Amino acid sequence: MSQTSEPLATSRRPTSMARREAGTAILFLLPSLIGFLAFMLFPIVASLGLSFTNWSLLAPPSFVGLANFQRLFTTDPIFFTILGNTLFFTAEYLVLNIVISIGLAVWISSLKIGQRWFRVIFFMPTFTPTIAVSIVWLLIFTPGGLMDYVLDLLQVNFPNLLLDPNLAMQAVIVVTLWASVGYNMILFNAALDLVPQSYLEAAKIDGANAWQRFWYIRLPMISPTIFFGTVMTAITALQVFDQIFVLTSGGPGSSTATLGYAIYQNGFQNYQMGYASSMAWVMFVLIMMLTGFQFWLQRKWVHYDS
Amino acid sequence: MTAETASPASSAKAGRKSRRRKRSAASIGLDVLNHGLLCVVALFFLFPFFWMVSNAVRGNAEVLAIPPRLFPNEWQWGNFVEAWLYLPFGQFFLNSAIVAGSVTAITVVVSALAAYAFARLRFPGREGILVAYLGTLMIPQAMLVIPLFLIISRVGWINTYQGLILPMAFSSFGAFLLRQFFLSIPKELEEAALIDGASRLRILVSIFVPMAMPAIGLLSLFTFIAQWNNFLWPLIVVNGMDKATLPLGLTMFQTQQGTAWNYIMAGATLSMIPGVILAVILQQFIYKGITIGSGFGGR
Numbered sequence: 225m226s227q228t229s230e231p232l233a234t235s236r237r238p239t240s241m242a243r244r245e246a247g248t249a250i251l252f253l254l255p256s257l258i259g260f261l262a263f264m265l266f267p268i269v270a271s272l273g274l275s276f277t278n279w280s281l282l283a284p285p286s287f288v289g290l291a292n293f294q295r296l297f298t299t300d301p302i303f304f305t306i307l308g309n310t311l312f313f314t315a316e317y318l319v320l321n322i323v324i325s326i327g328l329a330v331w332i333s334s335l336k337i338g339q340r341w342f343r344v345i346f347f348m349p350t351f352t353p354t355i356a357v358s359i360v361w362l363l364i365f366t367p368g369g370l371m372d373y374v375l376d377l378l379q380v381n382f383p384n385l386l387l388d389p390n391l392a393m394q395a396v397i398v399v400t401l402w403a404s405v406g407y408n409m410i411l412f413n414a415a416l417d418l419v420p421q422s423y424l425e426a427a428k429i430d431g432a433n434a435w436q437r438f439w440y441i442r443l444p445m446i447s448p449t450i451f452f453g454t455v456m457t458a459i460t461a462l463q464v465f466d467q468i469f470v471l472t473s474g475g476p477g478s479s480t481a482t483l484g485y486a487i488y489q490n491g492f493q494n495y496q497m498g499y500a501s502s503m504a505w506v507m508f509v510l511i512m513m514l515t516g517f518q519f520w521l522q523r524k525w526v527h528y529d530s
Numbered sequence: 531m532t533a534e535t536a537s538p539a540s541s542a543k544a545g546r547k548s549r550r551r552k553r554s555a556a557s558i559g560l561d562v563l564n565h566g567l568l569c570v571v572a573l574f575f576l577f578p579f580f581w582m583v584s585n586a587v588r589g590n591a592e593v594l595a596i597p598p599r600l601f602p603n604e605w606q607w608g609n610f611v612e613a614w615l616y617l618p619f620g621q622f623f624l625n626s627a628i629v630a631g632s633v634t635a636i637t638v639v640v641s642a643l644a645a646y647a648f649a650r651l652r653f654p655g656r657e658g659i660l661v662a663y664l665g666t667l668m669i670p671q672a673m674l675v676i677p678l679f680l681i682i683s684r685v686g687w688i689n690t691y692q693g694l695i696l697p698m699a700f701s702s703f704g705a706f707l708l709r710q711f712f713l714s715i716p717k718e719l720e721e722a723a724l725i726d727g728a729s730r731l732r733i734l735v736s737i738f739v740p741m742a743m744p745a746i747g748l749l750s751l752f753t754f755i756a757q758w759n760n761f762l763w764p765l766i767v768v769n770g771m772d773k774a775t776l777p778l779g780l781t782m783f784q785t786q787q788g789t790a791w792n793y794i795m796a797g798a799t800l801s802m803i804p805g806v807i808l809a810v811i812l813q814q815f816i817y818k819g820i821t822i823g824s825g826f827g828g829r
Contacts, residue, residue: 245651246651246654267677274677350809359794359798411821415821501677505673512668
């Protein structure tokens with residue numbers, strides 16, 4: 225009997241084991257999968273569906289096709305301002321963030337002592353609530369506040385940052401830089417410390433000066449990390465919300481109204497859920513386009529070698 | 531012979547040594563300058579923290595006085611107590627701790643279970659699910675909150691802890707991060723345990739989790755901070771003071787007490803304390819860990 229069942233058992237064992245393994249896998253994956261379906265996949269699909277309706281919470285939704293998108297790009301009087309503000313913020317903030325964080329990272333890595341203390345000083349704000357940071361800066365920038373006083377003292381004839389439509393976004397950028405530049409700084413600093421000392425020594429012997437060692441050796445060697453930091457920073461920059469909520473509420477006028485703020489206003493202050501969803505999809509497309517663009521661009525400047 | 535060869539060698543050594551000493555005197559000067567300049571930059575950078583605390587402990591009339599005073603006339607440390615009592619800051623603090631703590635605990639457990647399945651178990655659709663998880667990393671929170679709000683209000687979770695916690699507690703990033711870490715754990719370790727008849731759950735808990743502690747620690751830390759600082763979701767789900775988290779409470783303070791700057795600054799200081807303490811205590815852990823997964827941050 226054992227002789228007849230033997231070949232059967234060996235041929236069947238792998239499939240039954242595989243089935244048991246798959247069963248175990250489902251159990252392990254189930255909590256995560258339920259969360260993923262309920263709080264990620266379903267909302268994404270629902271958001272797309274909502275963007276084709278005129279749901280306002282007050283009345284039952286009805287399908288309006290592409291009317292929301294048509295309204296965004298043809299009749300909404302401030303949508304292009306919002307789009308422009310978002311891109312302006314992202315571009316200026318992204319460039320300044322990357323330049324300053326690389327600068328700080330290189331500067332700190334040049335220190336003989338106390339590196340860790342300088343690192344933690346610049347990193348600290350990234351661990352604090354953006355809302356609290358913005359409120360502190362609001363006190364500094366508020367009309368009649370410290371900033372106005374210092375500008376007066378320096379005899380600079382400068383309008384109040386938060387009241388001037390051309391300058392309010394600059395205030396938002398300053399606050400965002402202060403709050404987040406430490407994250408990329410510590411990321412780049414850690415990457416710089418992984419550049420082998422022998423490369424730098426060899427270049428030094430060959431007569432490369434400090435700038436050449438930075439530009440031709442350290443920068444290319446940490447370029448994959450810089451690329452990663454740039455992509456992640458761009459994704460968060462396009463969603464900017466907290467700072468604007470506290471500092472300017474999108475004003476003065478609509479000079480600091482960004483997509484993130486407009487989605488909140490339309491969805492949760494005007495209860496135009498459908499219209500807000502269509503804006504959210506514009507934001508998502510922007511994120512994908514900018515990320516795609518950066519991946520295309522990286523072939524020209526990011527060095528991978530292993 | 532030994533004396534002959536030794537003397538030029540030693541004189542050359544002495545010459546090199548003195549040259550090195552001269553060079554190091556110059557380079558020490560440069561180092562001092564370098565440190566000094568960065569100290570100045572760091573002081574400017576720290577100023578908002580100082581301004582916040584300095585304004586938290588002065589009378590409100592002094593906050594916008596002209597000319598501004600760097601230090602308060604009279605240090606009113608009691609402002610912290612008054613702010614704590616004036617608005618329910620104790621409640622805000624508790625709510626933030628409950629929400630951030632619960633989201634972190636759920637995220638870590640759920641991510642570790644899923645990561646083990648992705649890293650070690652074979653099942654149909656494994657790669658597809660993983661790609662779907664990764665594909666959602668670019669989804670903006672602003673897109674999710676509208677449908678999430680509709681779901682949460684449909685099930686009656688508006689202004690509840692579960693409404694604040696559960697939608698934030700499933701991180702596809704966490705599962706992916708831990709999977710990457712689990713893949714680097716040698717298979718031999720678990721094969722021996724499997725032959726001994728240990729269950730998969732036991733292997734995960736007693737072999738994988740201890741070995742992946744650095745990654746789990748970083749995931750916990752960054753999840754906790756992200757949730758402690760989260761504003762958009764509480765803003766939408768909470769409609770009363772009883773469930774407000776700290777950032778939300780601060781903005782309520784701002785609108786309710788438009789001019790009580792000293793209390794607002796005291797509240798802002800309180801909300802920053804846990805993050806600042808964690809950043810200072812765990813600085814080396816963060817610095818060393820941040821290169822593991824090439825960064826955490828965000829969700």
